[in-house]
Amino acid sequence: MTPSSLNQLIEALRVLPGVGPKSATRMAYHLLQRDQGGAVNLAHALEYAIATLRHCKHCNTFTEAEVCDICADAQRDHSKLCVVEMPTDLMMVEQTLAFHGLYFVLMGRLSPLDGIGPKDIALERLLQRASDGEVEEVVLATNFTVEGEATAHYLSEMLRARGLSVSRIARGLPVGGELEHVDPSTLAQAMVERRSL
Amino acid sequence: MTPSSLNQLIEALRVLPGVGPKSATRMAYHLLQRDQGGAVNLAHALEYAIATLRHCKHCNTFTEAEVCDICADAQRDHSKLCVVEMPTDLMMVEQTLAFHGLYFVLMGRLSPLDGIGPKDIALERLLQRASDGEVEEVVLATNFTVEGEATAHYLSEMLRARGLSVSRIARGLPVGGELEHVDPSTLAQAMVERRSL
Ligand SMILES: [Zn+2]
Ligand SMILES: [Zn+2]
Numbered sequence: 001m002t003p004s005s006l007n008q009l010i011e012a013l014r015v016l017p018g019v020g021p022k023s024a025t026r027m028a029y030h031l032l033q034r035d036q037g038g039a040v041n042l043a044h045a046l047e048y049a050i051a052t053l054r055h056c057k058h059c060n061t062f063t064e065a066e067v068c069d070i071c072a073d074a075q076r077d078h079s080k081l082c083v084v085e086m087p088t089d090l091m092m093v094e095q096t097l098a099f100h101g102l103y104f105v106l107m108g109r110l111s112p113l114d115g116i117g118p119k120d121i122a123l124e125r126l127l128q129r130a131s132d133g134e135v136e137e138v139v140l141a142t143n144f145t146v147e148g149e150a151t152a153h154y155l156s157e158m159l160r161a162r163g164l165s166v167s168r169i170a171r172g173l174p175v176g177g178e179l180e181h182v183d184p185s186t187l188a189q190a191m192v193e194r195r196s197l
Numbered sequence: 198m199t200p201s202s203l204n205q206l207i208e209a210l211r212v213l214p215g216v217g218p219k220s221a222t223r224m225a226y227h228l229l230q231r232d233q234g235g236a237v238n239l240a241h242a243l244e245y246a247i248a249t250l251r252h253c254k255h256c257n258t259f260t261e262a263e264v265c266d267i268c269a270d271a272q273r274d275h276s277k278l279c280v281v282e283m284p285t286d287l288m289m290v291e292q293t294l295a296f297h298g299l300y301f302v303l304m305g306r307l308s309p310l311d312g313i314g315p316k317d318i319a320l321e322r323l324l325q326r327a328s329d330g331e332v333e334e335v336v337l338a339t340n341f342t343v344e345g346e347a348t349a350h351y352l353s354e355m356l357r358a359r360g361l362s363v364s365r366i367a368r369g370l371p372v373g374g375e376l377e378h379v380d381p382s383t384l385a386q387a388m389v390e391r392r393s394l
Contacts, residue, residue: 001288003261005242005249012242015235016213017227018220022377028246029283030214032259033304036247038212043243045202045209046228046236052202053229062229064200086226091198107230180219 006032058129060122061087061105070094070103077101079136083126083155085109085143089179093141096188101139104129109147110154118154126155130164137165139194143178167194203229255326257319258284258302267291267300274298276333280323280352282306282340286376290338293385298336301326306344307351315351323352327361334362336391340375364391 002010006028013024031039055061056068063069070076070090080101084090090103108121130138138159142148152168159166170193179187199207203225210221228236252258253265260266267273267287277298281287287300305318327335335356339345349365356363367390376384 001266001291002284003250003259005246005261006259009242009246012235012239013213015228015232015239016210016224023215025285027213029285029304031212031243032246032250035212038209039243039247042209042212043240043247045206046240046243049202049206049225049229050233050236050240053200062200062203064202069198087199088222088226094198107226 055107055122056105059090059103059105060107060125061090061103078134080139081130081135081137082139082141084141084179085148085151089141089143092179092182092184092187093191096184096191098188098191099139101137106142106151109142109145110151111147121151123155123158127158127162130159131162135164137167139191140166140168141179141191145176145178148178169194252304252319253302256287256300256302257304257322258287258300275331277336278327278332278334279336279338281338281376282345282348286338286340289376289379289381289384290388293381293388295385295388296336298334303339303348306339306342307348308344318348320352320355324355324359327356328359332361334364336388337363337365338376338388342373342375345375366391 009028010021010024013019013027014021019027052064053062054064056063056071057066058071059068061068077100080099081104082093082099082101083104083106084093085106085108087105090105093099093103104122104126106121106123106126108116110116110118110121129135138155140152140155142151142155156166156168170190206225207218207221210216210224211218216224249261250259251261253260253268254263255268256265258265274297277296278301279290279296279298280301280303281290282303282305284302287302290296290300301319301323303318303320303323305313307313307315307318326332335352337349337352339348339352353363353365366384367387
């Protein structure tokens, strides 16, 4: 009884994280009834983002160019590499002004329960990147969640096996805390107090 | 620092009801990183739905044809018109098998606090539809929420002023209840016990 194009839209909305059948239905009706302009705009933004965004070939963050602005900045300290889970985390660290090196964005974390293993995050590329001869210290700034800690532990083993000096931002963050939700001064403190692993 | 196409996507996702800046960001990363196929599919589904769906010229529900399947069905009782808020509610009433008339879908409810007045729901079209000479009884099946009750009260005044017989599905639903969340047998009972207004 529901028109197929409406059913298709409801199904398609379910690719969004946290959106089940009821909220997908509510979203579809809202867009069709109250914001068709917003819906068309969303369709274009999706297609444009998919078409233009790629991963920075150095740090793996999203960028429209081959190399992102930070990696292209010759003023940065090329001997330090800060590893974060997501681009949002990179921006949080940048805001602290406590780190002047370069970044590597994993685009995820190890999470065996969700089926996310070493092959699903950019681990191989990180190991290559860290072994370029210029990087002297890798600062692990993954979240202090169970998955983030496990990821840091795993990375630390792999990086030290390659003779790299590895540090972890200080446990100044609350247990279970995520970088995205912490105030910049606490994060700055954690950066300054990073400990060698 | 965030690429503009990524920012545009995050902004565009915020047209979805209940989606703030944080969850829009999470959705954008999820789509770009883990489900580009789903994102492209969503874009196409949005464009296809906007292009193909329109309102049934009789009952105002979403349809791909000029007239929806129910309105086109000559077997239905044309003397009874059941008014619901949303297409989901229409489907809930259909499932009860307790109503064999036709429908009118308001696509909303009166909600002064949200700025939704008589002009924002399909009130004029309902009045025209109910005054076609064939309709003898209008069954109001809006939700038993504050807005749904106010809408039923308002519609009842307007319809009775036009000499139409108006009924309300029985208050068998719990106070504050919504049709979408009730079991079919309770809703069937409420339909059978509708009272004249
Ligand atoms: Zn980069
Ligand atoms: Zn219809």
